[in-house]
Amino acid sequence: MIVVHAKARIGVVGAGAWGTALAQVLSEGQDELLLWAREPEVVEQVNQAHENRMFLSSHSLRQNIRATLDIADMAERDVLLMVTPAQHLRSCLATLPETNAAIILCCKGIEADSQLLMSEVAQEIRPDNPLAVLSGPTFAHEVAKGLPTALTLACENEALWDQINPLIAKTSFRPYFSNDILGAEIGGAVKNVLAIGCGVVDGAGLGQNARASLIGRGFAEMLRYGASRGAKAETLSGLCGLGDLVLTCSSTSSRNFSLGKGLGEGQSAETLLSDRNTVAEGAYTAPVLQRDAQSRGVEMPIVDAVCALLAGNTDPKSVVSQLMNRPLVSERR
Ligand SMILES: NC(=O)C1=CN([C@@H]2O[C@H](COP(=O)(O)OP(=O)(O)OC[C@H]3O[C@@H](n4cnc5c(N)ncnc54)[C@H](O)[C@@H]3O)[C@@H](O)[C@H]2O)C=CC1
Ligand SMILES: O=C(CO)COP(=O)(O)O
Structure with a gap:
């Protein structure tokens, strides 16, 4: 059982438009949010200019978002949001370091070769980590701007919801519980x-x-x-x-x-x-x-x-x- 607290360390894996917007909204009230990007120029822009011109231009990012190129840095995180394209989820989960973190899946798709949903892929690669899915009507540029957004946070059980919803809910970002991950x-x-x-x-x-x-x-x-x-x-x-x-x-x-x-x-x-x-x-x-x-x-x-x-x-x-x-x-x- 993981124990998540208000200052839990959040990691976001994937710094496209959606990963960057999630980093922006979820870094509010945190000491530091760690964002993994696969592009060195994205890491440099986020850390130095506090922006991501490649995937989410025209948005100023919080200074407590720190980007890294090294996925091993995610080892100490309590909660990890996976925000890669669906076809790359498997390879990114496989390169994560050993961790007990709760994994929140944010990509939308079905794996081409296996016909598996994202949670089924995650269960194959990381069977021991608590699992949730965050999904809903969420254009990244609107979330990054702080416009009001409501979405579903589906958790494998209510205890996990109780632990992670305080990290996700913000004044303009409102999750609703579901126990229906699929x-x-x-x-x-x-x-x-x-x-x-x-x-x-x-x-x-x-x-x-x-x-x-x-x-x-x-x-x-x-x-x-x-x-x-x-x-x-x-x-x-x-x-x-x-x-x-x-x-x-x-x-x-x-x-x-x-x-x-x-x-x-x-x-x-x-x-x-x-x-x-x-x-x-x-x-x-x-x-x-x-x-x-x-x-x-x-x-x-x-x-x-x-x-x-x-x-x-x-x-x-x-x-x-x-x-x-x-x-x-x-x-x-
Ligand atoms: N953009 C949006 O408004 C929303 C997107 N999503 C979902 O989030 C997921 C990610 O989409 P976006 O952030 O929009 O991406 P994006 O289209 O902005 O950027 C492409 C992303 O793919 C990554 N990428 C490319 N090749 C890769 C590889 N070999 N391994 C790992 N990553 C690789 C890039 O680093 C970049 O992060 C998708 O499943 C999308 O459906 C969900 C909700 C909203
Ligand atoms: O999933 C999304 C909004 O909820 C983003 O949609 P697109 O990937 O079609 O831009």
Whole structure:
């Protein structure tokens, strides 16, 4: 059993936009927050200029955030937030030093080769560490600015929630408890794929009705897939599911929505994904989600459509015609 206190030492692993924004919000009231970055220039900028121009420009960071290139420095931390892209979680967990820290997973995706959710990857690599998932409608730039944000903190038990929620809750950052770790993860992973679909709707000029229809029917797909993996519908109806789906399906601030918008305008996924140092998780989650859903006998026609568009196998007009001409079924299916 870990003992976390108000001055517990927090470590954030991953200094992209989200890791940096979490470091900013969670460093309030702390002596020091340690941020691991894999880019030497990010470490230098955070420590010397108190900013991260590569991933979260135009934000001044607290002076008590210290960046390091050496992941071994995380050994003495009581709580570790893992904020790497989903496909790199396994390698980063494997390089962490021996630690009893509570691990809070903040990335949104499904591992490509294994079809495992992030908590399942963590259980394989770090079976003895207490585990939680932090997920919800949280654009990094808004959190870094201190704008009000509510999200889900799913913990493997209530005792862990009692220990870590005082470190996460701030005046503008409000976590809600859930004991449904899988549900919290599935919401975040699936909404990224649906956000690509909503971007396509925008880019192809298909209208607001189509966008709302996609959100509604996409949510039905999320519920069906969630049920097949043991997630609770009530979790998916909350901040980490529907809440995040609505956010990322409505704004070009979302990298997934922007990727979809480019596809809808006729650009290829290859072009849109080349030469970028930021991650659009939905592009990596989509094919693995499709494979996993098929193996479980779960119908996800919107996810299938996004996969076909990402692979360059079709165009928005054909996809719409295919979706609109499916056999008529009950809305409850
Ligand atoms: N940006 C946001 O508003 C939010 C992002 N997230 C999630 O947080 C996770 C991280 O995303 P961002 O911080 O936005 O990243 P980002 O897109 O801002 O930056 C890319 C990150 O990937 C890291 N990276 C690249 N190659 C790597 C490797 N081989 N090993 C380890 N790390 C590597 C970079 O160092 C950098 O930290 C994603 O799963 C994302 O879905 C969750 C909530 C909000
Ligand atoms: O997950 C996010 C907001 O909750 C960020 O969305 P994007 O990765 O699409 O930018």
